[in-house]
Structure formats: C-alpha cells, structure tokens
Amino acid sequence: MGMQLARLVETSAALVATPARNAKIGLVAQLLTDAGPEDVALVAAYLSNVVPQRRLGVGWRSLSALPEPATERTLTVRDVDAAFEVLAAAAGAGSTSVRRTELAHLLSRATAPEQEYLRGLMLGGVRQGAQDGVMLAAIAKAAGVPLAAVQRAVMLAGYAAPVAEAALAGGTDALERIGLEVLRPLRPMLAGSAPEVIEAMTGDAERIIERKIDGIRLQAHKAGTEVRLFTRSLDEITDRLPEVVELVAALPADRIVLDGETVATRPDGRPEPFQVTGSRTASSADPDSLRSSTPLVTSFFDLLHLDGEDLLDHPLSERIARLDALVPEHARMTRIATDSPTEASAFFADQVAAGHEGVIVKDPSSPYAAGRRGSGWVKVKPRHTLDLVVLAVEWGSGRRRGTLSNIHLGARDSATGEFVMLGKTFKGMTDAMLAWQTERFQELETHRDSYTVYVRPEQVVEIAFDAIQKSSRYPGGMALRFARVLRYREDKSADQADTLDTVRAIRGW
Numbered sequence: 001m002g003m004q005l006a007r008l009v010e011t012s013a014a015l016v017a018t019p020a021r022n023a024k025i026g027l028v029a030q031l032l033t034d035a036g037p038e039d040v041a042l043v044a045a046y047l048s049n050v051v052p053q054r055r056l057g058v059g060w061r062s063l064s065a066l067p068e069p070a071t072e073r074t075l076t077v078r079d080v081d082a083a084f085e086v087l088a089a090a091a092g093a094g095s096t097s098v099r100r101t102e103l104a105h106l107l108s109r110a111t112a113p114e115q116e117y118l119r120g121l122m123l124g125g126v127r128q129g130a131q132d133g134v135m136l137a138a139i140a141k142a143a144g145v146p147l148a149a150v151q152r153a154v155m156l157a158g159y160a161a162p163v164a165e166a167a168l169a170g171g172t173d174a175l176e177r178i179g180l181e182v183l184r185p186l187r188p189m190l191a192g193s194a195p196e197v198i199e200a201m202t203g204d205a206e207r208i209i210e211r212k213i214d215g216i217r218l219q220a221h222k223a224g225t226e227v228r229l230f231t232r233s234l235d236e237i238t239d240r241l242p243e244v245v246e247l248v249a250a251l252p253a254d255r256i257v258l259d260g261e262t263v264a265t266r267p268d269g270r271p272e273p274f275q276v277t278g279s280r281t282a283s284s285a286d287p288d289s290l291r292s293s294t295p296l297v298t299s300f301f302d303l304l305h306l307d308g309e310d311l312l313d314h315p316l317s318e319r320i321a322r323l324d325a326l327v328p329e330h331a332r333m334t335r336i337a338t339d340s341p342t343e344a345s346a347f348f349a350d351q352v353a354a355g356h357e358g359v360i361v362k363d364p365s366s367p368y369a370a371g372r373r374g375s376g377w378v379k380v381k382p383r384h385t386l387d388l389v390v391l392a393v394e395w396g397s398g399r400r401r402g403t404l405s406n407i408h409l410g411a412r413d414s415a416t417g418e419f420v421m422l423g424k425t426f427k428g429m430t431d432a433m434l435a436w437q438t439e440r441f442q443e444l445e446t447h448r449d450s451y452t453v454y455v456r457p458e459q460v461v462e463i464a465f466d467a468i469q470k471s472s473r474y475p476g477g478m479a480l481r482f483a484r485v486l487r488y489r490e491d492k493s494a495d496q497a498d499t500l501d502t503v504r505a506i507r508g509w
C-alpha cells in the first residue's frame with residue numbers, strides 16, 4: 001500500500017510549526033524510516049519540494065479553482081507519483097485535455113490540506129517541507145550513516161532522493177558507490193565573497209583570477225554523441241542552446257563534464273544585461289531563430305571529468321591545464337595567474353570596464369567542492385548588490401495603474417528568523433517584470449489593504465543600490481539608497497537570501 005500522502009502533509013506542517021532544528025531532523029528521519037526503502041525516494045523528493053518528473057505543465061491558473069476536496073484520506077505518495085507521470089507525459093505531448101482530467105482526478109481524491117500541499121508541490125517555489133541541511137541530517141540519522149557520506153553523495157547525485165534510497169537500502173557502502181556520472185548533473189561549486197580583490201589575495205601565494213560573467217551557469221555533459229546541458233538549479237536546457245550543444249559535441253574527447261557560464265553578447269563583444277540572457281535561456285520557442293537574434297558566448301572554466309577519469313579532487317591548476325588542452329580558447333574563461341595584488345586589481349578594473357560583473361579569485365590548489373561555498377573560489381564585484389525578499393507590494397499609479405509595482409524589501413534577521421524591511425523600490429522593472437510580478441505576488445498574497453498587497457516572504461529579488469543610510473523610518477535603522485531591481489531570482493529560496501548580518505557588514509558602521 002505504501003506511505004499515505006496525509007503523513008507527508010502532516011510532517012510538512014509540523015516542520016513549519018517546529019522551530020528547533022534537531023526536532024525538525026527527528027521528524028524527517030522518522031518519516032523516512034516509516035517510508036522504508038520502497039517509498040523513501042519519493043518522500044525525500046516531495047519533502048525537498050522536488051517533483052522527480054520536473055515539468056508537469058501545470059500552471060497556477062489551472063490550480064486556481066480546486067475541485068471539492070475528499071473527506072477521506074486515501075491517497076498514497078505512489079498515487080501522486082503515478083498521476084504526475086501522466087501529467088508529465090501529457091505535457092510533453094501537448095495534450096491539454098488529458099492533463100485537465102488527470103489533474104481533476106488527482107485533486108478530487110485529495111482532502112483539503114492534501115490539495116493545498118499538492119498545489120504548492122506542483123507550482124514550486126512555496127516554502128513547505130524540509131530545508132536541504134535538515135534533509136541531509138535526517139537521512140544520516142534514519143540510515144545510521146555519517147553525515148559527511150550523505151553530503152558527498154548528494155553533491156554528486158544532485159538530489160537527496162536517490163541518496164536517501166541508497167542510504168536506507170545499503171548504508172555507507174551504497175553511498176560510497178554513488179559517484180560522478182556523466183550525463184547526470186551534480187551540484188555546482190559556489191563562491192565565497194570578498195569586498196576587494198586585495199582581500200581575496202591572502203598571503204603571497206599565486207591565485208588564478210578569472211573574469212566573472214553575469215550570465216547563467218552551465219554544466220555541460222558529453223558521452224559519445226549525446227550532449228546534455230544543465231543550469232545551476234540542475235534543470236536541463238539542452239534543447240534551448242543548440243550552439244552550445246554543437247560546441248561541446250565537437251570537442252576531441254568522448255566523455256566530458258565541463259562547468260562554465262553563458263551570456264548573451266553584443267556584436268562589439270560586450271555582455272548584454274542579465275535580462276537578455278535570462279529571456280533567451282528561459283525560452284524554448286524556436287531556438288534557431290533565437291540563436292541568431294540573441295547570440296550567446298559560452299566560457300568554460302572547469303573540467304570535472306575526462307574520458308573515464310574524475311577530476312573533482314585534482315587541484316584546479318591541473319583541471320584548467322587539461323581544460324586548455326581540450327577546449328578552444330574562444331570557449332574558455334579569460335583569466336590570469338598572479339601573486340601580485342596590484343596586477344590582480346588591474347585585471348579586475350579591466351574586466352569591469354569591459355562590462356563584466358567582476359572577478360572570481362581561485363586557489364590553484366583547491367579541489368572542486370561540489371555544492372559547497374568555500375575559500376577555493378572568492379567572488380569580487382564592484383557594485384553593491386543584495387538578494388532580498390519581497391514582503392509586500394503597492395499598486396502602481398499613472399502608467400502603472402492596475403499593476404503591482406513598488407516592492408517592499410526585507411532581509412532576514414538570523415537571530416529571530418523575522419524579516420526586517422530595508423526599503424522599497426519600483427525602479428529597474430521592465431514591463432515584462434511588472435506583468436509577471438503582478439501575477440506572482442497575488443499568488444503569494446496573505447492579505448491586502450487599499451493600496452498594498454502583503455505576501456508570504458518567499459520571492460527573492462536581486463537589488464543593486466548605492467549605499468546604506470541610517471533611517472528612522474525602518475525598524476532595522478537602515479535603508480538602502482537608490483535601490484533598483486536587477487532581476488527576480490528563481491534559483492534561490494528565501495532562506496538563501498542575504499541576511500541582516502550581511503547588510504550590516506556592507507554598511508561598515
């Protein structure tokens with residue numbers, strides 16, 4: 001029969017109501033144990049807000065009017081998975097009526113809380129279930145294996161679900177058998193940050209200083225004639241980027257895993273603003289015409305696997321030497337190697353003058369720390385940016401009448417878990433963004449008054465600003481000066497946004 005969906009929904013709700021991390025880990029570990037080897041992969045996926053089928057083709061419109069809920073709890077997680085299979089297949093085949101019928105059938109078997117839960121799961125982006133760190137610790141606890149073994153396996157497998165299954169079924173031995181697999185995405189390495197190049201150049205050791213491009217992260221896998229491309233959040237975008245597929249297919253090796261960044265570029269070689277790259281890579285319509293209207297330049301900066309050999313634990317200096325031998329220069333990230341802070345700062349200034357975001361200072365002896373943010377890579381950007389969370393939005397006036405315009409920005413106070421407002425902005429928004437946010441924030445609405453819609457603090461937005469000022473208007477005593485929107489971040493959840501401590505560190509007083 002398998003695990004009841006109701007158990008999962010209850011645990012998810014209990015997690016929201018339980019602040020203590022250890023208690024959360026206990027709840028999740030118990031649920032994974034009860035799910036057993038058969039259902040644990042599905043339970044771990046759903047609890048991580050991951051739908052294994054990835055694209056169900058279900059939008060919020062089709063979920064705006066839910067059918068009458070069931071009074072009895074009959075659904076199992078396997079029922080849900082079976083329905084999702086049908087939805088994903090129908091989405092692939094473009095079959096709207098099959099999708100509508102299946103969705104109605106699934107939801108009519110769900111109780112009211114189950115309907116609400118499934119809605120969040122299908123739409124994504126909703127905070128329910130367990131955070132990554134809690135999930136990993138719970139897998140270790142449920143299976144009685146070391147946390148480090150779970151962390152390593154999840155980095156290489158990309159997701160918690162297959163790791164939970166392996167850990168429960170085969171313990172540490174099974175976890176050790178999980179390795180990098182060509183054509184399966186792994187979690188990308190992340191960078192720490194420093195305010196100045198000089199700070200990133202500690203000691204007088206040599207560093208590799210690379211251009212930092214503001215495009216999208218691209219992990220490229222090749223096995224024989226097959227190429228697959230993945231984003232930072234491990235979504236597959238192979239079909240959208242035919243020119244990158246051709247580039248990777250032509251490389252002179254059989255099995256390759258590369259890490260890089262791709263960016264829309266003007267004819268004069270300067271990068272386009274992020275929105276241009278974002279809309280090109282988000283669109284699956286007619287890749288061939290987009291390819292000529294919005295050309296991309298792809299720059300690879302790391303090589304993780306080559307013809308049967310995993311290179312993750314090899315030093316960066318060796319990985320890039322092998323990258324240079326494999327990938328033509330036009331498809332490699334621009335970089336220098338130096339131990340001189342003066343030279344590094346000059347390179348940084350050149351990159352910024354050429355329209356790039358900054359640099360990443362890399363330690364040539366560092367391994368590729370998949371999924372982790374370490375001292376191996378340190379990013380340095382000139383302008384101030386923060387990833388903040390939208391707390392409320394005001395209706396626009398004049399030309400913006402009828403759209404949700406001025407957003408209220410908050411940073412999380414890690415001491416209390418509450419969001420503290422730092423300012424508002426309606427600058428930097430394109431018409432497309434306004435249309436998108438008008439829908440999005442009504443989905444997240446908790447309540448409203450005559451000119452403001454208050455929302456659940458879930459949507460992350462990247463904000464540029466000139467300075468942080470003292471303010472008596474806002475509860476944190478600080479306000480952003482000249483805040484403007486750079487973009488909405490679909491790849492970050494609210495718990496990954498910048499905290500009040502980061503804001504205080506930038507402020508410097």
Ligand SMILES: Nc1ncnc2c1ncn2[C@@H]1O[C@H](COP(=O)(O)OP(=O)(O)OP(=O)(O)O)[C@@H](O)[C@H]1O
Pocket residue numbers: 190191192210211212213214215216217232261301333360379
């Ligand atoms: N040369 C490079 N080496 C590594 N990453 C690069 C490089 N150039 C651009 N990047 C991009 O920079 C990102 C990291 O910095 P950035 O601050 O822009 O990202 P973020 O998403 O705001 O922060 P983070 O990814 O560290 O949470 C990488 O994920 C990658 O997409």
